[in-house]
Amino acid sequence: MEIRIGVSKTARCSSDDSADTIDIIERPAGGGYSVVLSDGSVNGQDSKVVSFMTANKISALISEGVRDSTAIRATSDQLYTTYNGSAQALLYVISVDLVTDTIVISRNNPYPIYCYQRGKFIDWSNDSQPIGSSKHIQPSISEIAIEAGTIIVMVTDGVFKAGQEYGTEIDIPMLVQSMIDDDNATSAQEISDFILNQALLLDEAKPKNDMCVMVMRILDENSGCIRKFTYLLPIDDPLQ
Secondary structure, three states: OEEEEEEEEEOOOOOOOOOEEEEEEEOHHHOEEEEEEEEEEEOOEEOHHHHHHHHHHHHHHHHOOOOHHHHHHHHHHHHHHHHOOOEEEEEEEEEEEOOOOEEEEEEEOOOOEEEEEOOEEEEEOOOOOOEOOOOOOOOEEEEEEOOOOOEEEEEOHHHHOOOHHHOOOOOHHHHHHHHHHHOOOOOHHHHHHHHHHHHHHHOOOOOOOOEEEEEEEEEOOOOOOOOOOOOOOOOOOOOO
């Protein structure tokens, strides 16, 4: 089998940088892969520093062999201590654990994660607190088997809130289902791009908040032992 991951993100309108931070890491001893997505804030204002600190801290601990839940709790306590409770981060961690042959989903976020498996959608939306807002915060954890055909989607609040100012809402399961129905070979990146583009349309091309979409797809394919990464990162032309 193969893991395919697509990520699409953009900053809010008139902003040069997005506070949403995503990190993809290898787990130690060939134990799998983890995706960390953090959306940090200080006193209610988006903070790239908080997002970057929390994503990097959790990634570093997981890379050292620390369990996901322990890494999240330690990072939350550090964030609370550093900012005296004035900072927090909405957090998702998805780990493909090749030791247990499971996908572990950790949430500290009021917004759900969606999963398509065996022809049905499920979502994890039970209550969970952002990290850093108090001490001893626990993640909400779910676990599913690694199966070909599985699709997992996580998005930040800017995507969930898209269109609300104009009386509309985004329907992520419907968007994913439409892509699958159109072509079951649709890539994770194509699904991710499609969701982000729909969110931008709902905000009339002027996103009210930072937006990030991550789509993970498990395929019953084997392209060999070479791991591949592709990035597309727009930058300003220094000559203009």
